[in-house]
Amino acid sequence: MAEQTTVRPTVRRSPLALAADRLADVAAATGGAVSIAEVPFLAQLNLRLDPKGPAADAAGKELGVALPTAAGVAARAGELTIAWLGPDEWLVIGPAGGEGDLEARLRSALGTGHPAVVDVSAQRTVLELSGPRVRDLLAFGCALDLHPRSFSEGACAQTRLAQAQVVLIARESGAFWVLVRSSFASYLADWLIDASVEFTGPQA
Amino acid sequence: MMLISCPWCGPREEAEFHYGGQAHVSYPEDPSALSDEEWARFLFYRDNPKGPFAERWNHSASCRRWFNVIRDTVTYEILAVYPVGTPKPVIA
Ligand SMILES: [Zn+2]
Numbered sequence: 510m511a512e513q514t515t516v517r518p519t520v521r522r523s524p525l526a527l528a529a530d531r532l533a534d535v536a537a538a539t540g541g542a543v544s545i546a547e548v549p550f551l552a553q554l555n556l557r558l559d560p561k562g563p564a565a566d567a568a569g570k571e572l573g574v575a576l577p578t579a580a581g582v583a584a585r586a587g588e589l590t591i592a593w594l595g596p597d598e599w600l601v602i603g604p605a606g607g608e609g610d611l612e613a614r615l616r617s618a619l620g621t622g623h624p625a626v627v628d629v630s631a632q633r634t635v636l637e638l639s640g641p642r643v644r645d646l647l648a649f650g651c652a653l654d655l656h657p658r659s660f661s662e663g664a665c666a667q668t669r670l671a672q673a674q675v676v677l678i679a680r681e682s683g684a685f686w687v688l689v690r691s692s693f694a695s696y697l698a699d700w701l702i703d704a705s706v707e708f709t710g711p712q713a
Numbered sequence: 714m715m716l717i718s719c720p721w722c723g724p725r726e727e728a729e730f731h732y733g734g735q736a737h738v739s740y741p742e743d744p745s746a747l748s749d750e751e752w753a754r755f756l757f758y759r760d761n762p763k764g765p766f767a768e769r770w771n772h773s774a775s776c777r778r779w780f781n782v783i784r785d786t787v788t789y790e791i792l793a794v795y796p797v798g799t800p801k802p803v804i805a
Contacts, residue, residue, distance in 0.1 A: 580721045580722055580723070580776070581722065581723075594776065595721065595776040595777060595778060596721055596776070596778065598776075652725070652726045653725075666722070666775070667722075667774065667775040667776065668725070668729065668774065668775060669728065669729060669774050674774050
């Protein structure tokens with residue numbers, strides 16, 4: 510075909526851009542019991558390698574913290590979060606827009622073994638939830654024990670929240686990251702907004 | 714709802730898992746040597762015991778790893794959880 514394709518300027522819209530206002534309203538409606546906001550476009554890399562091989566050490570050096578080998582642990586190194594997804598699989602989360610650079614750094618650091626570094630930044634978006642009732646809100650749709658004694662800062666889990674598959678990460682100051690597939694994000698946002706109604710009104 | 718202990722993630726609700734059928738069904742060493750009947754037996758015939766049954770499960774909503782379980786088909790009690798590739802534990 511001789512026809513020319515028109516290249517339009519890219520306008521990036523995050524999966525929850527249309528829900529931003531309603532998510533922001535939750536804090537006021539619940540009197541600060543729960544705050545919800547999307548953290549869009551974070552860099553996310555799926556990392557797979559032999560946890561006992563040299564690539565694991567190389568990855569740890571490059572990222573600035575050893576890859577967590579215990580199930581359900583999310584390590585932090587500066588702006589990076591490295592969440593355990595499986596015995597040979599991690600999710601490296603970094604600042605928005607940093608995925609290209611991070612992928613290149615990891616690829617060159619890991620060498621020629623059999624590591625896999627895949628940019629999955631578009632796969633999931635991140636919801637940040639904070640406030641004193643966050644654990645209660647998540648518990649409405651999550652079967653895990655989210656009490657601080659069993660799920661405290663630095664814990665992570667892949668599980669289901671309101672039937673949607675998510676990665677849960679407990680952050681500092683009692684906040685949570687909920688990583689949800691882009692196609693499930695608006696459903697989950699609706700569910701969270703609806704569930705937060707529990708904390709509105711004078712009794713909250 | 715069963716509570717199944719993933720060898721990696723610990724106890725999780727049944728809805729997080731996919732069932733993989735009978736465990737320890739190994740691929741025939743020389744498939745082309747099998748008669749049609751033997752091949753059909755390998756593909757389609759499975760045990761259906763009343764009581765302990767070794768079966769495969771996958772933790773599909775989380776770590777996505779396969780593992781083996783011995784489950785009582787009457788009580789649904791899980792008697793053992795063990796890695797793929799290891800022998801079936803003896804249940805007293
Ligand atoms: Zn698991």
